[in-house]
Amino acid sequence: MADTATLMPYDEALERFEPVLGLETHVELGTGSKMFCGCSTTFGAPPNTQVCPVCLALPGSLPVANEKAIESTIRIGLALNCSIATWCRFARKNYFYPDMPKNYQISQYDEPLCTDGYLDVEVDGKIVRVEIERVHLEEDTGKSTHVGGATGRIHGADYSIVDYNRAGIPLVEIVTKPITGTDRLAPEVAKAYVTELREVMRSLGVSDVRMEQGSLRCDVNVSLMPRGSTEWGTRTETKNVNSLRSVERAVRGEIERQAAILAEGGRIVQETRHFHEDTGQTTSGRSKEEAQDYRYFPEPDLLPIAPDPEWVASLKAALPELPSVRRKRLQQEWGVSDLDMAAMHNADAIDLVEATVAAGAPAGDARKWWMGELARRANEAGTALADLPITPGDVAKVTELVASGALNDKLARQVLEGVLAGEGTPDEVVEKRGLRIVSDEGELSAIIDQVLADNADAADKVRGGKIAAVGALVGGVMKASRGKADAGRARELILEKLGVQP
Amino acid sequence: MSLIHKTAAELGRLVAAREASAVEVAQAHLDRIAEVDGEINAFLHVEAESVLAQARAVDERLARGERPGPLAGVPVAHKDVFATADMPTTAGSKILEGWRPPYDATVTRRLREAGLVILGKTNLDEFAMGSSTENSAYGVTHNPWDRSRIPGGSSGGSSAAVSAYEAPLSTGTDTGGSIRQPAAVTGIVGMKPTYGGSSRYGLIAFASSLDTPGPFARNVLDAALLQEAFSGHDPLDSTSIDAPVPPVAEAARQADVAGLRVGVVKEFGGDGYQPGVLARFHEAVELLESLGAKVVEVSCPSFTYALPAYYLIAPSECSSNLARFDAMRYGLRVGDDGTRSAEEVMALTRAAGFGPEVKRRIMLGTYALSSGYYDAYYGQAQKVRTLIMRDFEAAFHQVDVLVSPTTPTTAFPIGERADDPMAMYLADLCTIPSNLAGNAAISVPCGLADEDGLPVGLQIMAPVLGDDRCYRVGAAVEKAYESRWGGPLLAKAPAL
Numbered sequence: 001m002a003d004t005a006t007l008m009p010y011d012e013a014l015e016r017f018e019p020v021l022g023l024e025t026h027v028e029l030g031t032g033s034k035m036f037c038g039c040s041t042t043f044g045a046p047p048n049t050q051v052c053p054v055c056l057a058l059p060g061s062l063p064v065a066n067e068k069a070i071e072s073t074i075r076i077g078l079a080l081n082c083s084i085a086t087w088c089r090f091a092r093k094n095y096f097y098p099d100m101p102k103n104y105q106i107s108q109y110d111e112p113l114c115t116d117g118y119l120d121v122e123v124d125g126k127i128v129r130v131e132i133e134r135v136h137l138e139e140d141t142g143k144s145t146h147v148g149g150a151t152g153r154i155h156g157a158d159y160s161i162v163d164y165n166r167a168g169i170p171l172v173e174i175v176t177k178p179i180t181g182t183d184r185l186a187p188e189v190a191k192a193y194v195t196e197l198r199e200v201m202r203s204l205g206v207s208d209v210r211m212e213q214g215s216l217r218c219d220v221n222v223s224l225m226p227r228g229s230t231e232w233g234t235r236t237e238t239k240n241v242n243s244l245r246s247v248e249r250a251v252r253g254e255i256e257r258q259a260a261i262l263a264e265g266g267r268i269v270q271e272t273r274h275f276h277e278d279t280g281q282t283t284s285g286r287s288k289e290e291a292q293d294y295r296y297f298p299e300p301d302l303l304p305i306a307p308d309p310e311w312v313a314s315l316k317a318a319l320p321e322l323p324s325v326r327r328k329r330l331q332q333e334w335g336v337s338d339l340d341m342a343a344m345h346n347a348d349a350i351d352l353v354e355a356t357v358a359a360g361a362p363a364g365d366a367r368k369w370w371m372g373e374l375a376r377r378a379n380e381a382g383t384a385l386a387d388l389p390i391t392p393g394d395v396a397k398v399t400e401l402v403a404s405g406a407l408n409d410k411l412a413r414q415v416l417e418g419v420l421a422g423e424g425t426p427d428e429v430v431e432k433r434g435l436r437i438v439s440d441e442g443e444l445s446a447i448i449d450q451v452l453a454d455n456a457d458a459a460d461k462v463r464g465g466k467i468a469a470v471g472a473l474v475g476g477v478m479k480a481s482r483g484k485a486d487a488g489r490a491r492e493l494i495l496e497k498l499g500v501q502p
Numbered sequence: 503m504s505l506i507h508k509t510a511a512e513l514g515r516l517v518a519a520r521e522a523s524a525v526e527v528a529q530a531h532l533d534r535i536a537e538v539d540g541e542i543n544a545f546l547h548v549e550a551e552s553v554l555a556q557a558r559a560v561d562e563r564l565a566r567g568e569r570p571g572p573l574a575g576v577p578v579a580h581k582d583v584f585a586t587a588d589m590p591t592t593a594g595s596k597i598l599e600g601w602r603p604p605y606d607a608t609v610t611r612r613l614r615e616a617g618l619v620i621l622g623k624t625n626l627d628e629f630a631m632g633s634s635t636e637n638s639a640y641g642v643t644h645n646p647w648d649r650s651r652i653p654g655g656s657s658g659g660s661s662a663a664v665s666a667y668e669a670p671l672s673t674g675t676d677t678g679g680s681i682r683q684p685a686a687v688t689g690i691v692g693m694k695p696t697y698g699g700s701s702r703y704g705l706i707a708f709a710s711s712l713d714t715p716g717p718f719a720r721n722v723l724d725a726a727l728l729q730e731a732f733s734g735h736d737p738l739d740s741t742s743i744d745a746p747v748p749p750v751a752e753a754a755r756q757a758d759v760a761g762l763r764v765g766v767v768k769e770f771g772g773d774g775y776q777p778g779v780l781a782r783f784h785e786a787v788e789l790l791e792s793l794g795a796k797v798v799e800v801s802c803p804s805f806t807y808a809l810p811a812y813y814l815i816a817p818s819e820c821s822s823n824l825a826r827f828d829a830m831r832y833g834l835r836v837g838d839d840g841t842r843s844a845e846e847v848m849a850l851t852r853a854a855g856f857g858p859e860v861k862r863r864i865m866l867g868t869y870a871l872s873s874g875y876y877d878a879y880y881g882q883a884q885k886v887r888t889l890i891m892r893d894f895e896a897a898f899h900q901v902d903v904l905v906s907p908t909t910p911t912t913a914f915p916i917g918e919r920a921d922d923p924m925a926m927y928l929a930d931l932c933t934i935p936s937n938l939a940g941n942a943a944i945s946v947p948c949g950l951a952d953e954d955g956l957p958v959g960l961q962i963m964a965p966v967l968g969d970d971r972c973y974r975v976g977a978a979v980e981k982a983y984e985s986r987w988g989g990p991l992l993a994k995a996p997a998l
Binding site: 021024053056057058059060061062063064065092094096098101102103160211293295296297300301303 | 584585591593598601603604605608611702703704705706708710711737738739740741818819821822825826827828830831832844845848868871872873876880
C-alpha cells in the first residue's frame with residue numbers, strides 16, 4: 001500500500017501518550033435458521049443456495065424475527081451482567097451497498113436489548129473490568145468478492161460477485177464503553193477481552209465463534225491522549241481483525257502510528273482503517289468525516305420485543321457456569337498456581353486439559369503434556385493446540401501407559417509424535433514402533449552386564465564408593481536399550497550387581 | 503341479467519349449484535374486458551388462457567365435491583402490487599417491468615385457495631403513490647362514469663374494473679385512502695380493513711405501518727365475502743393480528759342500525775368541500791337517523807394534522823422500502839456497460855426507473871429521517887399519530903361508528919391536479935386518519951353530486967377490529983338507498 005505509515009517505537013509511544021480503547025465485536029449466532037426467514041445458516045454452502053424471497057429482499061417479502069436469536073442475545077446480555085430491556089424495537093439502518101439486499105440493515109438503534117454490563121478479564125495476574133455499553137441484535141449482510149485488482153477490495157476490482165448465503169444470519173453486536181487506564185497493557189487487554197468474550201459465547205453455546213470463518217469479528221477503536229491530559233483524542237476504527245493475535249497487533253500498531261503523527265503535531269483523522277495480517281499495520285479506509293447518515297427509524301415491519309421478566313429470570317437462572325468461574329473451580333480442583341492457570345488459559349489449553357482429566361489422566365500429567373510437548377509441537381506446526389490431530393483421550397492413554405511403567409517420558413514423546421503423524425492410537429503406535437519399555441529383568445540384566453563390561457573404569461569407581469558415577473552407567477544402559485529401559489530399575493540392578501548399597 | 507351484471511354472491515351460488523360453470527363466468531368477463539378495457543385501461547395484464555385454466559381447475563374442484571367457499575368460481579381483478587407467481591408484478595413502475603415473482607402474496611394464495619379466478623392485474627399509481635392512477639408508468643385509467651375523469655387512486659384500475667363490470671370484485675391496498683377514495687369516485691363499495699387484519703406478505707410495500715389490503719365490490723355483502731376470503735392471521739407478516747376475522751359477511755346481511763350511535767366528525771366539512779358532496783353527506787346522515795341511529799357530532803381536533811403527519815410518515819417509510827430497487831437482483835438495470843461502478847448503475851437505474859411522484863416522496867422521506875431533522879419531522883409526526891389514535895379512542899367511547907364524506911370532491915378531470923401535488927394530496931383528507939390509527943373504514947355510495955352528476959361516497963369508520971360495524975352500517979345505508987333509487991347507484995352510470 002502507498003500510505004506506509006511512520007511509526008513511533010511502542011515504549012516511546014507509551015511514555016508520551018495514554019491509549020483509550022473501544023471494542024465492537026460481532027458474533028454470528030449459531031441458530032439453525034436466519035434472523036428473519038427460515039433459510040439455513042450452514043457455513044460453506046455453494047454461493048446463493050441458502051436464500052429465499054425474504055433474505056434476497058424480493059418485493060413484498062417481510063421479515064419475521066427468530067425467537068431463538070432473541071433468546072440467545074438476552075442470554076449473552078445476562079452473561080455480561082447487562083440490564084435486559086423490557087420493551088425495545090428493531091430499527092432500520094439505511095445505506096446502499098450491493099451485499100445488503102434491502103439496502104437497509106435491520107438492527108437496533110437507541111433501544112438495544114441489553115445495556116450496561118461488564119466483563120472481567122485477567123491480564124498479568126490483574127483483573128481488568130471492561131464495561132459493556134450495549135448488546136444488540138441485527139442481521140448480517142451478504143459477502144462481496146471483488147475480482148481483479150491488486151487489493152481484493154472494491155476499488156480497482158474488475159468486477160464483484162455477491163453471495164447472499166450470509167445475508168440475514170443473526171448477528172449480535174457487543175460494544176464496550178471506552179476502556180481507559182490500561183496503559184501499556186492496552187494490546188493485551190484488548191486480546192484478553194476478545195478471548196474471554198469468545199469463551200463466554202462458547203460456554204453459552206450460542207455461536208461457534210470462529211474468527212477465521214468470520215463468526216466472530218472485532219472492530220478495534222483506538223485513540224491516544226498526551227500523558228497528563230484528560231481530553232480524549234480522535235479515534236480510529238480498525239476492521240478486518242481476524243484473529244486474537246491480530247487484535248493485539250492492531251492495537252499496538254495503531255498506537256505506534258497515531259503516536260508518530262501526534263508527536264509531529266499532526267491530526268488523527270476519524271476514519272475506518274483496515275488491518276493487514278502480513279505487516280501488522282493498518283491502512284486508511286472510509287473516512288467518517290464523509291460518513292453516511294444512516295437515517296435510523298423504528299422497523300415498521302416488526303413488532304416491538306417485550307421480553308417477559310419472568311422468562312428473563314428463568315434464562316438467568318439457567319445460565320451455564322461462566323468461564324472465569326469455571327477456571328477458578330478447575331484451578332482449585334487441579335491444585336495449580338495462578339501462573340500455571342494463566343499459562344493454560346493463554347494457550348487455550350483449559351478445555352483440553354479438562355477433557356484429558358475427564359478421560360482419566362491426573363491433572364498434573366494432563367497439564368504437563370499439553371503445555372509441554374504438545375504446545376511445542378503446535379507452535380512448530382503453527383496451529384492451535386486444539387487443532388492438533390490428537391484427542392484428550394489419546395493423551396490420557398499416554399499418561400496411563402507412563403503411570404503403569406509401560407512407557408517412560410522419552411518413549412511417551414515418541415508415542416505422541418506417532419499419534420500426531422497419523423500412525424494410530426497410542427496403543428497402535430506403541431505396537432508398531434516397538435516402544436514398550438524393557439521391563440523383562442533377564443533382558444535388562446544382560447544389557448547391564450554388557451555395559452559394565454564395556455565401562456570397567458566407571459564400574460570400579462562405583463565399587464570404590466563413588467556412587468555418583470552410576471549415572472554414566474545408567475546412561476549407557478538407556479543408550480544400549482534405545483531408551484526403552486526403565487532407568488530407575490536399571491540403577492537398582494547396577495548397584496546390586498556392583499555390591500553397593502544405595 | 504347477463505353474468506357480468508350479477509353480484510359476486512350470486513355468481514358463487516350459480517357456480518356452486520353448477521348452474522353456470524366457472525369457465526362460462528370467466529369467459530363472460532374476459533369478453534367484457536376485451537370490449538371495454540381499451541377505453542378504460544383498468545388492466546395491465548390479462549392472459550385469457552391462464553384465466554380459463556384457473557376457471558377449469560375450479561370447476562374440477564367443485565366436480566370432485568370440494569367446496570372452497572362462497573366465492574369459488576367468481577372472477578377477481580387483482581391490484582398489480584400483489585405478488586403473483588404466474589403473472590408479471592410491476593407495482594405500476596418501470597423499475598419492475600416484466601418482473602415475475604417466484605412466489606404468491608398471501609392474499610393471492612388465499613384468493614386461489616378460496617377458488618376465486620384471478621382475471622389479471624390492475625393499474626395503479628406507481629408503488630401505490632397517488633390519488634388518480636395518473637402516476638402509473640403504464641398509462642392512465644379512465645373513470646367509467648366519465649372517461650375524461652380519474653378513477654381515483656392508487657387502486658384506480660381496481661375501482662374502474664369493478665365499476666365498468668369487467669370484474670365483480672377486485673383487490674386494492676389502502677395506505678392513505680387508496681381503496682376508499684377510488685370506490686367513492688366510481689360509485690362502488692371499498693373497504694379498508696383494520697391494519698393487520700389482512701396480510702401484507704407479498705404486497706409490494708409503500709408504507710409498511712399503513713398499507714392495508716382490502717376489497718372492492720359493487721355491493722356491501724360482496725365486499726365482505728371477499729374480505730373474509732383473503733383475511734386472517736398470517737405468520738409470514740409479523741404485524742398481522744392473531745385474532746379471528748370479524749364476522750363481516752354476517753354483519754353485511756344484518757344491515758341494521760337501530761339504536762346504533764353514529765358520530766359526525768366535526769372537522770370534516772366546510773371550506774374545500776364540494777357543495778354537492780356535502781349535500782349528499784348530510785342526506786346520508788339524515789337517512790341514518792331515519793333508520794333509527796342516534797346521531798351526534800363528535801370533535802376529533804387532531805384530525806386536522808393528519809395530512810401533514812401522513813406526508814412525513816409515509817414518505818419516510820417509502821424512502822427505505824424502495825431502497826431495494828437497485829438493479830442488483832431483479833428489475834430494471836440501466837448503465838451496466840462494464841465501465842460503471844455498482845453505485846453508478848444503482849443511481850442511473852433509479853433515476854430512469856422511478857417516476858416523479860415516487861422520487862418526490864423518496865426525497866421527502868430521506869429528508870425527514872435525516873440526522874438533525876428526525877425529531878422535528880418524523881418524530882413529531884409520530885406524536886400526531888398518537889394524538890389521532892387518542893381522538894379515535896375518545897370518539898369510540900361516545901359512538902359506535904364515525905361518519906364523514908369519503909372525499910372532499912367527486913372525480914376530478916384527468917390532468918387537473920397532475921402538476922399540483924398539494925391539491926392531489928387533499929383527496930385523502932378524510933381517509934388518512936384511519937390509516938394512521940389503523941382502524942377499519944368503508945366507503946359506500948350515497949348518491950350523485952348535483953354539480954356534475956358524479957358519485958359521492960359515505961365513509962363509515964369503526965374501531966380497530968370493528969370491521970363488522972362498517973359492513974353493518976354500510977349495508978343498512980345501501981339497502982335504504984337501493985329501495986329509494988330502485989337499484990344500485992351504478993345503474994345510473996352511462997353505458998359503456
